[in-house]
Amino acid sequence: MKTVVQCEVNGEPREALVDPRDTLLQLLRDRLGLTGTKEGCSNGNCGSCTVLMAGAPVCACLVLAGEAEGAHITTIEGVADGNDLHPVQAALIQHGGTQCGFCTPGIVLSAVALLAETPQPTSGQIRHAIAGNICRCTGYDKIVTAIAAAAAEMQAGARQ
Amino acid sequence: MIVDLKHIGEMCSVVRTPDKGWRIGAAVSVRQLGANGDLARDYPGLIEAAQLIGSLQVQSRATLGGNLCNGAPSADAVPLMMSIEARVEIAGTRGRRMVNIESLPVAPGKVALTPDELLVAVLLPPRPARSAARYLRFTPRREMDIAIAGSGVAVRLGAAGEIAHARITLASVAPVPLRATKAEARLIGERPTAALLAEAARIAAGEAKPISDTRASADYRRELVAVLTRRALDACVAEAGVGGSKP
Amino acid sequence: MSDQAVIPLRVVGQRLPRVDAGERVTGRAIYPADLVRPGTLVGSIKRSPHGHAVIKSVDTTKALALKGVKAVVTGADFPEIVPGTIIPFGETGADLWVSALIVMARGKVLWVGQPVAAVAAVDEHVAAEALSLIEITYDVLPAVASIEAAMAKGACVLHPQHTTKGFEPGAAIPPNIGSRTLLERGDAELALTQSAATASIAVKVYTGHQGYIEPHACVAEADPQGNVTLWASSQGAHQTEIQTAGILGLPQSKLKVVPLELGGGFGGKITVHLEPVAARLAQISGRPVKMVMSRAEILAGGSGPPAAAQVSVEVGAEADGRLKAIAGRYVFDTGGIPGTPTTLLMQASAACYQTETLRLEGMDVVTSKPRTEAYRGPGGIQAAFAVEQAMDELAIKLGMDAVAFRQRNAAVTGSLMPAGTPFPSIGLTTILERVAAHASWRDPLPPGKHPRGRGLALGYWRGTSMTSAAQLTVAGDGRVMVTMGTVDISGTRTTMAQVAAEEMGLSIDDVHVATGDTKSSAYSDAAAGSRVGRTMAAAVVDACRDALGQLKGRAAERLQAPEVDVTYDRGVFRAGGNGGTAASITLGELMRQTLTDGAIIGRGVSTKLPFGVEVGAHVVDVEVDPETGQVTVLRYTAFQDVGRALNPTAVEGQMQGSVVQGLGWALTEAIDYDADGKVRNASLLDFRLPTALDVPPIDCVIIETPVPGVPYGLRGVGEMPIVPVAGAVANAVRRAIGVRVTNMPMTPERVLAALKNKAGNPA
Numbered sequence A: 001m002k003t004v005v006q007c008e009v010n011g012e013p014r015e016a017l018v019d020p021r022d023t024l025l026q027l028l029r030d031r032l033g034l035t036g037t038k039e040g041c042s043n044g045n046c047g048s049c050t051v052l053m054a055g056a057p058v059c060a061c062l063v064l065a066g067e068a069e070g071a072h073i074t075t076i077e078g079v080a081d082g083n084d085l086h087p088v089q090a091a092l093i094q095h096g097g098t099q100c101g102f103c104t105p106g107i108v109l110s111a112v113a114l115l116a117e118t119p120q121p122t123s124g125q126i127r128h129a130i131a132g133n134i135c136r137c138t139g140y141d142k143i144v145t146a147i148a149a150a151a152a153e154m155q156a157g158a159r160q
Numbered sequence B: 001m002i003v004d005l006k007h008i009g010e011m012c013s014v015v016r017t018p019d020k021g022w023r024i025g026a027a028v029s030v031r032q033l034g035a036n037g038d039l040a041r042d043y044p045g046l047i048e049a050a051q052l053i054g055s056l057q058v059q060s061r062a063t064l065g066g067n068l069c070n071g072a073p074s075a076d077a078v079p080l081m082m083s084i085e086a087r088v089e090i091a092g093t094r095g096r097r098m099v100n101i102e103s104l105p106v107a108p109g110k111v112a113l114t115p116d117e118l119l120v121a122v123l124l125p126p127r128p129a130r131s132a133a134r135y136l137r138f139t140p141r142r143e144m145d146i147a148i149a150g151s152g153v154a155v156r157l158g159a160a161g162e163i164a165h166a167r168i169t170l171a172s173v174a175p176v177p178l179r180a181t182k183a184e185a186r187l188i189g190e191r192p193t194a195a196l197l198a199e200a201a202r203i204a205a206g207e208a209k210p211i212s213d214t215r216a217s218a219d220y221r222r223e224l225v226a227v228l229t230r231r232a233l234d235a236c237v238a239e240a241g242v243g244g245s246k247p
Numbered sequence C: 001m002s003d004q005a006v007i008p009l010r011v012v013g014q015r016l017p018r019v020d021a022g023e024r025v026t027g028r029a030i031y032p033a034d035l036v037r038p039g040t041l042v043g044s045i046k047r048s049p050h051g052h053a054v055i056k057s058v059d060t061t062k063a064l065a066l067k068g069v070k071a072v073v074t075g076a077d078f079p080e081i082v083p084g085t086i087i088p089f090g091e092t093g094a095d096l097w098v099s100a101l102i103v104m105a106r107g108k109v110l111w112v113g114q115p116v117a118a119v120a121a122v123d124e125h126v127a128a129e130a131l132s133l134i135e136i137t138y139d140v141l142p143a144v145a146s147i148e149a150a151m152a153k154g155a156c157v158l159h160p161q162h163t164t165k166g167f168e169p170g171a172a173i174p175p176n177i178g179s180r181t182l183l184e185r186g187d188a189e190l191a192l193t194q195s196a197a198t199a200s201i202a203v204k205v206y207t208g209h210q211g212y213i214e215p216h217a218c219v220a221e222a223d224p225q226g227n228v229t230l231w232a233s234s235q236g237a238h239q240t241e242i243q244t245a246g247i248l249g250l251p252q253s254k255l256k257v258v259p260l261e262l263g264g265g266f267g268g269k270i271t272v273h274l275e276p277v278a279a280r281l282a283q284i285s286g287r288p289v290k291m292v293m294s295r296a297e298i299l300a301g302g303s304g305p306p307a308a309a310q311v312s313v314e315v316g317a318e319a320d321g322r323l324k325a326i327a328g329r330y331v332f333d334t335g336g337i338p339g340t341p342t343t344l345l346m347q348a349s350a351a352c353y354q355t356e357t358l359r360l361e362g363m364d365v366v367t368s369k370p371r372t373e374a375y376r377g378p379g380g381i382q383a384a385f386a387v388e389q390a391m392d393e394l395a396i397k398l399g400m401d402a403v404a405f406r407q408r409n410a411a412v413t414g415s416l417m418p419a420g421t422p423f424p425s426i427g428l429t430t431i432l433e434r435v436a437a438h439a440s441w442r443d444p445l446p447p448g449k450h451p452r453g454r455g456l457a458l459g460y461w462r463g464t465s466m467t468s469a470a471q472l473t474v475a476g477d478g479r480v481m482v483t484m485g486t487v488d489i490s491g492t493r494t495t496m497a498q499v500a501a502e503e504m505g506l507s508i509d510d511v512h513v514a515t516g517d518t519k520s521s522a523y524s525d526a527a528a529g530s531r532v533g534r535t536m537a538a539a540v541v542d543a544c545r546d547a548l549g550q551l552k553g554r555a556a557e558r559l560q561a562p563e564v565d566v567t568y569d570r571g572v573f574r575a576g577g578n579g580g581t582a583a584s585i586t587l588g589e590l591m592r593q594t595l596t597d598g599a600i601i602g603r604g605v606s607t608k609l610p611f612g613v614e615v616g617a618h619v620v621d622v623e624v625d626p627e628t629g630q631v632t633v634l635r636y637t638a639f640q641d642v643g644r645a646l647n648p649t650a651v652e653g654q655m656q657g658s659v660v661q662g663l664g665w666a667l668t669e670a671i672d673y674d675a676d677g678k679v680r681n682a683s684l685l686d687f688r689l690p691t692a693l694d695v696p697p698i699d700c701v702i703i704e705t706p707v708p709g710v711p712y713g714l715r716g717v718g719e720m721p722i723v724p725v726a727g728a729v730a731n732a733v734r735r736a737i738g739v740r741v742t743n744m745p746m747t748p749e750r751v752l753a754a755l756k757n758k759a760g761n762p763a
């Protein structure tokens, strides 16, 4: 039996009718049209569907849609303020940290979650933070560089 | 019917018990667990073990209760909990019961709960003086991988530096997490020399009952048990020897 | 055109960000799975559970009767296509029969996961139920799911009608051989017996996977007049159109393929998989049909993995290190359909070396596994895993430094390639000089907890050419749009915008580059074979020059000067040379004044460009835990001659991505087939792609030796850097622990086994 789920996505109240078998990923992509969250494995192994729930990164494919009731969710569509990019996004562009782009939304959210908790991460911490996000194009190098640059940028911004 | 356990208060909190042990709600996520500094001081090995589970994304969701009730022989948080002799509190329609954690797993994917029962909390005993507990696992990747073998070790040293108490629980080498009791027995009362620890680890490897599957051969798993157990014993002895406990 | 290199460049060679990165980092880039068309149905495939079986009957009645099911198709819904139905593709064409069988089985299933039927339904739940209602009866035949099983005496023959080519008359031919090729120069056998030192190795490589993160997906729609539109994520819109039209029996005028973003292909998205099925379901249902493969389908028969292989190599040299012979046997697993070529990979594995004699024998073997498909330098990494280990071992036996041994024998411009033709310009000796002088080779390896070693391997790939087309139009404000016939898999929109900006004397912001659909762009071969950067650049240069010629004519009219006196530089046409006083008009002004005189269309087609030979050397440091066999990669440096880096950031991205893919296969990635051809690890949990924690930073050293006759002297870039990886790691492992690991991936278990083997049989 389908039920209505109410939640807050990217700061906006949303509601949708979901099947008990539906995942949060299906809710976001198919019901709410937020297709920036990608499906790569449906198993929690690739991280393409990473979104934040109460600030914590989760794989949307492992969360039941019903569990989103009352939750605060951030998807890739909610990271930039309009076309005002988050420093992580700007740095990924600048440093060549996105190629095919399919893993990028998930990487962005993992990085945003990291920097919220650890503003000055080491490269080891950055690699750990994105270890649940598989990228097959970049070899990770430029992603790590970009996240480090974003952290520096945010630190500089915070000092001003 | 699907029941979401993440909103039941007592299942979502970590509290110190009057005996200076811990009561960890079965629905506490690994992410929350890691944020508890006091718990991490008492049982750093448990936090470390739990933080091996999947990825950060998985850890935002994964709970000790789920890790246990999933019934996987590879569950990373379970061997150490067995070795420190944790107990679990179970609630059912006929009331509550408390059991030794070791009695819970019965077969791959099966735990000794009746359909009307819920695991409410995991109870950790107070950490004894001069003790330590560590879990080591082996996976081909650093993360996002399932243990080919694992070994959760708890050691307490006696006044003379001898091993007063030892528990070894192995992952992924039997249908359920497996106690290596012969290896434990070999250690008790002995001075923890490198040779002794290595010998006990080899005994543990002999106790393992691994299978061959897509992840590894039985022989390789057995080898790993010896290596991981020895390394975990080394680490525990070193840690327990330097005090290993807060008062 | 070779004089290009001496003119200082403004835009080409710059580290510019990708022009399409903004939509990627915001999640706005549209891949087929994201596309929403009104009334879209979900398409889903029923796959073979058997590795080898005759399809006796397929009954779709119950599935068709299920409420919400709008169409069901089986092999009978597609025209018969016979082996040898050659369609245009690259230099040799491709056999449509192969694609047709990959898309839908006919008569017989040849691997687990081969499609047998498909449905379109209102949602995925109904589609899943419909699949379960399709009744198929099989006559199960013996499966031969490995090279050994397929070649064993008396093995069940998978294609009895197939004639094996390439053997000498009267030779005993093992079962299930697709074909055999031989590259021979001189008497290698004799030369080996005369060598002062020899080294040999036999390796076994297990099936890997391209591991693109975007699952195969497409959306198809058919209108009431029979026009079909296909939104695809493929490495070539035109290849998708030719294959799909052919498999459907549809005139190409009735099919439009629109390339959406491609979430990684690496060779695995050249052949069509879902597209013809989606199109047929759309035609039957009259509704748009979306198909998306699950990861389990991809790993278990839904896609074409790269080939498993068995390669044995023996090499010999004089005492002074001069190579006398390379002898190799390359047996490659083609999967369920014959025809995986071995010539190029054999060449590639030996190409970096000058040798007195050579004998390379290659075969493709048909097995009960998915038909193999291309993967970044197809076959190169498998072959080099053997050859580079043999070379390294030979250097050890000769007591020579690994770099010095390579320098002694390095191929140079004009030396003979394995196929017997002289090498076009290559900069291998420059690369080796750079390696010898570089910290990654000279710095002592710092000691660690466990044994450490440093390995070197060389790589080669022949950047192919084929054909590329671009058209350029000029807007009323003088800004430029280029439409390419290729898709963008490596930042092509950006690099081609750089080329067009350079040629047109504009800034990159004045140029827009689009990947055209098949009805708005001209035929171009797929984005594959390290060809697009070079050949599309040549097409774009052509298109720019064509357009500039037309523009000069108009400028001459406006400036009332003879056309020969008009020059163009950075957006300004001048009459009578560059002198300050002469009359001039800007490109923008010219277009404002003359747009309505008619469009400017620049035409650019490149074909038969010289090959963009790619060579490189990789240096890697590893640490090996001798108790668990785990290999940790500590440091990695990749040296590569790219002719000229159009955009160094993009070049490094290709190199770093290739290396990490190579590390994955070298150490952890393999599809595990059981004896019946069933996959035991069809998930990204157990098919282990490297995570960010499994690899170190990848340092890149770019060397630029231009290729004459190619704009900017460009070489191929994207494939070579996977070729040496496994060999380099194996050589580092050998130097760390004294043993050769001959099975790839070099899993911890295999490394430990190799160590124990050594302990058991001291040399």
Ligand SMILES: Cc1cc2nc3c(=O)[nH]c(=O)nc-3n(C[C@H](O)[C@H](O)[C@H](O)COP(=O)(O)OP(=O)(O)OC[C@H]3O[C@@H](n4cnc5c(N)ncnc54)[C@H](O)[C@@H]3O)c2cc1C
Pocket (backbone or CB within 6 Å): A043, A044, A045, A062, B005, B026, B027, B052, B053, B054, B055, B058, B061, B062, B063, B064, B065, B066, B067, B068, B069, B070, B072, B074, B075, B076, B077, B113, B117, B118, B119, B120, B144, B145, B146, B147
């Ligand atoms: C991508 C991925 C990687 C993983 N990697 C690892 C790993 O490295 N190591 C490892 O050990 N595990 C791993 N796991 C499995 C891991 O054990 C579980 O994901 C997690 O620990 C389970 O916690 P959960 O709260 O999410 O339980 P769920 O998945 O929600 O539940 C698991 C089972 O236990 C039951 N259950 C849960 N809580 C209770 C309760 N309180 N009372 C009664 N029954 C209950 C559920 O009904 C279900 O049957 C991985 C899983 C995924 C998806």
